[in-house]
Amino acid sequence: MDPVAEVDQAQELLVDAKLQTSIDGLYAIGDIVSALNQISVAVGHAAIAATAIHQRLPPNYREDAAHQADRAAELPTPGD
Numbered sequence: 001m002d003p004v005a006e007v008d009q010a011q012e013l014l015v016d017a018k019l020q021t022s023i024d025g026l027y028a029i030g031d032i033v034s035a036l037n038q039i040s041v042a043v044g045h046a047a048i049a050a051t052a053i054h055q056r057l058p059p060n061y062r063e064d065a066a067h068q069a070d071r072a073a074e075l076p077t078p079g080d
């Protein structure tokens with residue numbers, strides 16, 4: 001069964017201080033989150049979540065040759 005993120009009574013996603021849901025690595029922002037529904041809140045959420053995601057990435061993400069090779073192996077081959 002697929003994992004299901006925790007929600008409040010209004011079916012809005014519960015997140016921690018970094019906007020991560022109960023599913024590791026799944027972040028949520030804006031109206032879908034259990035918080036005040038305003039544009040400024042959504043924008044603030046976005047900044048916090050983006051920073052948290054950035055900080056989770058491995059150092060030198062774009063230059064990590066092993067990671068690049070793994071990613072390349074996952075890409076479909078033309079004609080597949």
Ligand SMILES: Cc1cc2nc3c(=O)[nH]c(=O)nc-3n(C[C@H](O)[C@H](O)[C@H](O)COP(=O)(O)OP(=O)(O)OC[C@H]3O[C@@H](n4cnc5c(N)ncnc54)[C@H](O)[C@@H]3O)c2cc1C
Nearest residue numbers: 028029030031032033036037038039040041042043045046
């Ligand atoms: C009438 C009204 C007036 C408002 N006035 C104000 C105001 O004056 N000031 C203020 O700060 N806030 C106001 N708000 C609240 C503000 O609009 C929201 O807080 C803000 O838009 C939330 O941004 P969001 O990106 O979380 O969601 P949204 O702006 O709702 O964006 C979600 C997007 O996801 C799309 N989507 C949904 N389901 C799917 C799917 N399955 N697949 C692909 N796309 C999907 C939707 O079409 C939409 O484009 C108002 C809201 C309403 C309804």
